[in-house]
Amino acid sequence: MSLSGLIADYGYVALFAGALLEGETLLILAGFAAHQGYLQLHWVIGIALLGGFLGDQFYFWLGRRHGARVLSRFPRLAPIFECANALIERYHEALIVGIRFLYGLRTVGPLAFGMSAVQAWRFMLFNALGATIWAVGIGGAGYLFGHALELLLDDLKRIEEVLLSAILFGGIVFWGWRRWKFRRIFHQ
Numbered sequence: 001m002s003l004s005g006l007i008a009d010y011g012y013v014a015l016f017a018g019a020l021l022e023g024e025t026l027l028i029l030a031g032f033a034a035h036q037g038y039l040q041l042h043w044v045i046g047i048a049l050l051g052g053f054l055g056d057q058f059y060f061w062l063g064r065r066h067g068a069r070v071l072s073r074f075p076r077l078a079p080i081f082e083c084a085n086a087l088i089e090r091y092h093e094a095l096i097v098g099i100r101f102l103y104g105l106r107t108v109g110p111l112a113f114g115m116s117a118v119q120a121w122r123f124m125l126f127n128a129l130g131a132t133i134w135a136v137g138i139g140g141a142g143y144l145f146g147h148a149l150e151l152l153l154d155d156l157k158r159i160e161e162v163l164l165s166a167i168l169f170g171g172i173v174f175w176g177w178r179r180w181k182f183r184r185i186f187h188q
Contacts, residue, residue: 007164008038012047019051020058022106024138025171031142032167035150041143049135052100056110056127063114070111084112092118096126100134103178 007014011033018026027048034041063070071078088095092113099109113123153159 007033011039012043015044016047016051019048019135020055022175023048023051025167025174027135027138028142028145029164029167029171031139031144032146032164033142034139035143035146041139045135045139048139049131052134053128053131056100056106056131057124059107059110060114060120060123060127063111064120065114067111067115071115081112081115084109085116088113088116088118092116092122093126096123097130097133100130 007029011030015023015026015030027044030039030044030048031041033039034044071081095109096113096118099113100106102109110123110127149163
């Protein structure tokens with residue numbers, strides 16, 4: 001089975017799972033696949049929005065319920081969370097919306113919000129706004145990337161398998177590098 005066939009069959013499920021975590025690469029790939037006709041852009045945006053929203057809500061509640069345990073397990077994080085809490089108290093609306101766009105903070109950020117005094121309903125409201133901006137912006141960027149490539153290349157369909165594979169491979173490499181860097185920071 002080809003990569004484009006896999007995307008057509010399992011793209012929405014993979015997108016939802018990826019959006020629960022970080023998923024920018026999958027969202028760009030899904031936007032590109034929507035441009036190529038394998039997925040529908042409105043479904044790509046809706047599924048990414050839902051997955052991004054629910055993922056951050058999960059991490060928020062995890063921080064609210066088990067945040068103290070996380071800090072006791074990783075005491076070196078305490079000063080970072082104290083600094084983050086000072087910023088959260090002052091700029092929580094903008095940070096909730098923007099946290100998903102900041103490298104390495106997509107999962108840690110909502111955890112920190114859960115450990116803060118930010119009310120759950122405020123986090124939910126601004127999280128929904130941030131997820132909407134993220135899904136439309138990143139999914140739309142993938143779609144526009146496909147459109148731009150189509151303008152530059154005469155026969156985009158001929159090389160789409162290579163492009164889809166390159167985007168996916170680049171995303172996997174970037175994810176692996178970030179994971180390796182994260183492990184180095186917390187296991188020193």
